[in-house]
Amino acid sequence: MTDWLLAQQGVLSISLAFLLIAERYTHKLGTFFTYRLWLLVPLALLMNNLPNALTSVGNSSLSKFVVNVKPEATIQHVDIVLYIWALGAGFIALYAAVQYSALHASLVKSDTKYPSIFYSTKINTPMLFGFLVPKIVLPQSFQQIFSHAQQNMILKHELTHKKHGDHLWNGLALIAVTVFWFNPLTWLALRAFRVNQELACDTKVLSNKTSEETLIYAKALVVSAEQNPQTVSLYPTFGEKTTMQKRLMLMKNKANPNKLVTLTSTLLAALLMVNTAMANMPPPPKNEKNNSEINAAPPVKRVSPIYPEQAVKENQEGFVVLQFDITEQGTTDNVTIVKSSPDGMFDESARTALKQWEYKPRIKGGKAMRQTGLLVQLDYKLGPDQAQ
Numbered sequence: 001m002t003d004w005l006l007a008q009q010g011v012l013s014i015s016l017a018f019l020l021i022a023e024r025y026t027h028k029l030g031t032f033f034t035y036r037l038w039l040l041v042p043l044a045l046l047m048n049n050l051p052n053a054l055t056s057v058g059n060s061s062l063s064k065f066v067v068n069v070k071p072e073a074t075i076q077h078v079d080i081v082l083y084i085w086a087l088g089a090g091f092i093a094l095y096a097a098v099q100y101s102a103l104h105a106s107l108v109k110s111d112t113k114y115p116s117i118f119y120s121t122k123i124n125t126p127m128l129f130g131f132l133v134p135k136i137v138l139p140q141s142f143q144q145i146f147s148h149a150q151q152n153m154i155l156k157h158e159l160t161h162k163k164h165g166d167h168l169w170n171g172l173a174l175i176a177v178t179v180f181w182f183n184p185l186t187w188l189a190l191r192a193f194r195v196n197q198e199l200a201c202d203t204k205v206l207s208n209k210t211s212e213e214t215l216i217y218a219k220a221l222v223v224s225a226e227q228n229p230q231t232v233s234l235y236p237t238f239g240e241k242t243t244m245q246k247r248l249m250l251m252k253n254k255a256n257p258n259k260l261v262t263l264t265s266t267l268l269a270a271l272l273m274v275n276t277a278m279a280n281m282p283p284p285p286k287n288e289k290n291n292s293e294i295n296a297a298p299p300v301k302r303v304s305p306i307y308p309e310q311a312v313k314e315n316q317e318g319f320v321v322l323q324f325d326i327t328e329q330g331t332t333d334n335v336t337i338v339k340s341s342p343d344g345m346f347d348e349s350a351r352t353a354l355k356q357w358e359y360k361p362r363i364k365g366g367k368a369m370r371q372t373g374l375l376v377q378l379d380y381k382l383g384p385d386q387a388q
Contacts, residue, residue, distance in 0.1 A: 001082055001085075002081050002082045002085070003360075003361070003363040003368075004363060004368075005085065005179075005180070007048070007363050008045060008048060008180070009180075009183060011044045011045065011047075011048045011272075011276050012041070012044070012045065012180060012183065012185075012186075013183065013185055014044075014272060015040050015041050015044045015272065016041070016183075016185040016186065016188070016189040017185060018040070018268065018269070018272065019037060019038060019040060019041070019189060019192065019193075020185070020188060020189060020192050022034055022037050022265060023192040023195060023196055025261065026195075026196065026199060026246075026250070026255060027250065027253070027255045027256065028255075028256070028257065028258040028261045028262075029255075029257060029258075029261060029262055029265060030255050030257035030262070031196070031199040031200045031202070031203040031250070031255055032200050032203065033257065033262055033265075034196050034199070034200075035196040035197060035199070035200040037196075037265065037269060038169075038193055038196065040269050040272065040273070041176065041189075042172065043273055044272060044273055044276055047273050047276040047277040048276050049367055064376070064377045064378075064379060065302070065376065065377070065378055065379070066378075066379045066381055085182065088181045088182060089178050089179060089181060092177065092178045092181055093178055096174060096178075102122060103120060103122050103123070103129060103137070104129075106120040106121055106122040107119070107120055107129075107135070107137065108120065110138070116134070116135050116136055116162075117135070117136045117137075117138065117155075118135050118136070118137050118138070119137070119138050119139070119140050119142070120137050120138075120139065120140070121139075121140050123137060123138075123139050124139050124227040125139060125224045125225075125227055126138050126139070126142065126154050126155075126157075126158055126224065127158070128158050128161045128162055128166065128167055130167060131167055131168065131170065131171035131174075132167075132171075134161075134162050134167040136155065136158045136159070136162070139227070145223060145224075145227065146220055146223065146224075147216075149213075149216050150216055150217075150219065150220035150223070153205065153213070153216060153217045153220055154220055154224070156205050157201055157202070157205050157217075160201045160204050160205055161197075161201055164200070164201065164204075166197055166201070169197070170197075173190060173193055177190055194243060195243045195246055195247075198243050198247055199243075199246070199247060199250055202217075202247055202250070202251065203250075203255070205217065206251065214251055217251070218248055218251050221244060221247060221248065222244070222248075225244045299357045299358060299359050300330070300358055300359060300360050301356075301357060301358035302357050303353050303356040303357060304353065305346070305349040305350050305352070305353035305354075305378060305380075306349050306352075306353070307349070307380060307382075308345065308346060308349050310345075311345055311346065311380065312382070315382065316342065316345060316380075317379075317380055317381055317382055318340065318341045318342050318345055318346055318379075318380050319340065319341055319346070319377055319378060319379045319380060320337060320339075320340040320346045320347060320349075320350035320377070320378045320380075321337075321338040321339040321340065321375060321376070321377045322335055322336065322337055322338060322350055322351065322354055322375070322376050322377075322378070323335075323336050323338050323373060323374065323375055324336070324354060324374055324376065325370060325371060325372045325373070325374065326359045326361070326362070326370065326371040326374060327361075327370055328361055328368035328369065328370055329361065329368070330358050330359045330360060330361045331357075331358055331359075332354055332355055332356075332357050332358075332359070334372075335351055335354050335355055337350070337351065338375065346378070346380050350378045353378075354376065354378075
């Protein structure tokens with residue numbers, strides 16, 4: 001898991017940096033185009049995890065281990081980094097679940113003609129709540145704070161979010177932040193994503209609207225922002241203060257997309273995806289000498305074979321060479337005896353032990369790959385351990 005997370009950081013960081021820059025030029029790219037550019041993140045991650053045409057890597061390098069009469073302790077490496085990641089991801093998931101549960105419990109059905117509108121005392125500004133079955137949630141003071149005209153504009157705004165499927169994209173954004181919480185660009189990108197989402201929604205609502213209606217909408221935004229406290233929230237709301245200034249500026253000076261800038265951005269995004277897909281292609285076959293480093297790492301779990309009782313009685317030493325595969329999960333598979341001496345004396349002991357060994361999976365482009373044809377030699381010695 002740790003290897004997979006680290007393998008995603010290159011393409012993820014480049015994609016997010018590109019989108020953060022694009023967000024600053026929304027006025028030249030257009031609100032809808034900039035918002036659609038965020039598809040680059042899931043597409044780039046998908047390209048980075050495409051199945052490899054070859055799912056295995058050949059290997060003929062030979063590792064040697066000594067087996068003594070007194071069994072060796074099992075080697076087990078603890079992945080501290082994975083535990084730290086799980087702790088952070090678990091905290092975010094728990095925080096989101098508590099927030100969601102508290103807000104869901106506070107919902108009161110509205111008496112309006114819209115079945116998906118609810119009121120809540122837990123919020124101060126309108127929002128689209130829920131990831132699978134979205135609901136428009138309004139503060140209890142909604143009708144007192146906003147004029148009738150402002151209420152209609154706000155409801156159109158939230159209904160536009162629902163029509164755009166923004167509740168689903170917000171769910172994916174929350175998953176991305178939970179998984180990649182350790183990357184600071186993820187948190188910066190979450191804010192930029194919300195800005196682009198709100199700008200695209202504003203553009204849709206205000207299309208074909210008069211200057212007077214645009215002013216009513218802008219005033220509703222300001223009033224809502226005044227009611228919205230500066231607290232950490234995993235749900236985008238109508239009056240987020242961090243997005244208000246840019247939204248008001250684009251209402252005053254509408255975006256004027258530049259064809260050259262738009263084309264350049266499209267080409268850069270396409271180039272990133274193509275390069276990611278190409279980087280994920282399997283490398284050309286290497287000769288045995290250059291390929292020997294694949295099995296350089298020792299097993300993360302090694303069960304020492306049991307020294308056969310008959311061999312101890314006969315004061316017999318020897319060795320067994322075994323061939324095996326390492327699966328995508330890091331376990332051993334297809335264990336076979338290549339050579340042994342004395343013939344048959346240590347075979348069953350060696351085979352039984354090797355089937356219990358575990359290795360760190362080889363990761364290529366974020367995908368675990370099966371390794372085939374690895375060799376290990378187990379030297380059975382009656383004397384003290386001698387590293388080889």
